[in-house]
Amino acid sequence: MCSDIAVQTAHLSKSYHIYDTPRDRLWQLLSRGKKHFYREFWALQDVSLTLRKGETVGIIGRNGSGKSTLLQLICGTLSATSGSIHSHGRVAALLELGSGFNHDFTGRENVYMNGAVLGLSRAEIDARFAQITDFANIGDFIDQPTKTYSSGMLVRLAFAVAVCVQPDILIVDEALAVGDASFQFKCLNRLEALTQQGTTLLFVSHDMGMVKRFCNRVIYLREGRVRASGSPEEMAELYLLEMRDEQRRWASGGAVPVAPKAFLDKQGGIAFGTDEGHIVAACFTNTDSLYSSFVYGETIQICIQAQVRDTIELPSISVTIQEARLLVIGGANLPLQMEAAHDGWRKATITVHFPAALSAGKYHITLKLMNGHSEETAQLIEKQVALLAFDTLPGTKDFLGFVDLGIEAGHALQTSTLGERQ
């Protein structure tokens, strides 16, 4: 295998035997394989992928699409029905909560057992033990059986072992969702440090924000097969498109499908929606184009034209401002004032403005045409992903983060007043 490859799978498949009744299982035992009393179910089919050293790869897909099966096959806790897997280096995995632990053992004993499974000698675990307990931060519970741990404590200890053994490949299955916010933050920092040192990270998440923030690449599984793989932004949008499609078909009894649509920028991009309406045009008013740049404090103004079928009751436009990796910074849903109907369609033009109270950098604006006035209840008609782009140039104002919240010091309180409140 080429030296920069961490994991390679070829035509990897996993099938389960499904018995419709317990009696069928018994018949199967008695027939000694002469006849089949089961149905074959392919949880994973023909998955070929290559993960390079230091890559952070996200696996996304709806429930039951085969994500956990793939991770378990790669870390060797499940055997494949066909196909091959080659991995290079030490593989540490955080799969089902506490799955690597023997719950009659104490935390300390489990750390040693887990370390040994990962190929570390007793002396090597001794040398890392303080670092592990420090990271897990579960105090005296380290000497209690892990069956007395809360789910958060289990994940803390499992995570501490996995990251402190300096794995070459780290596999994480939604484990982070269990820990509290401060632990998640600590873990994310540690994961970032590990990948910078060359660890390959493979992780499953339903949180598209996390996937966009963390991954270099995303593999989207659907019904056990690789549906697509590519940039986190593209894969998250494709996943969303297909989820939306399913919801709309379901809500409309199959009448309204969501499909890819023409992107308004000729340079290419992602757009999808229904045939109930369109975003006809959009531009920054200062450049009359989809691109612009602003100095801190200037007003950013965009103009949007849209049209919807006259059956749409509550047409609205959602404007979302995103940073370079498309993480949302802010936005608003704005009702559209429609013109009179003409040939079954109604048109509207809206201008939207907000201050460039942003740190210097590149930003995108995603537009969504919707039916309904709130993000939760509205139905999507068209989404143009990151259609507009602008730069903000460095200003003189000094603040932290992306947005200037206008934080200022108030009048100083008398020390004695503070004392009285304690």
Ligand SMILES: Nc1ncnc2c1ncn2[C@@H]1O[C@H](COP(=O)(O)OP(=O)(O)OP(=O)(O)O)[C@@H](O)[C@H]1O
């Ligand atoms: N032991 C088993 N016997 C039969 N079917 C199984 C078994 N384990 C998993 N499956 C099936 O395989 C499919 C893939 O399961 P898997 O757990 O990999 O999905 P997933 O994408 O991780 O789902 P989720 O997002 O819900 O965790 C599912 O339809 C599941 O029901």
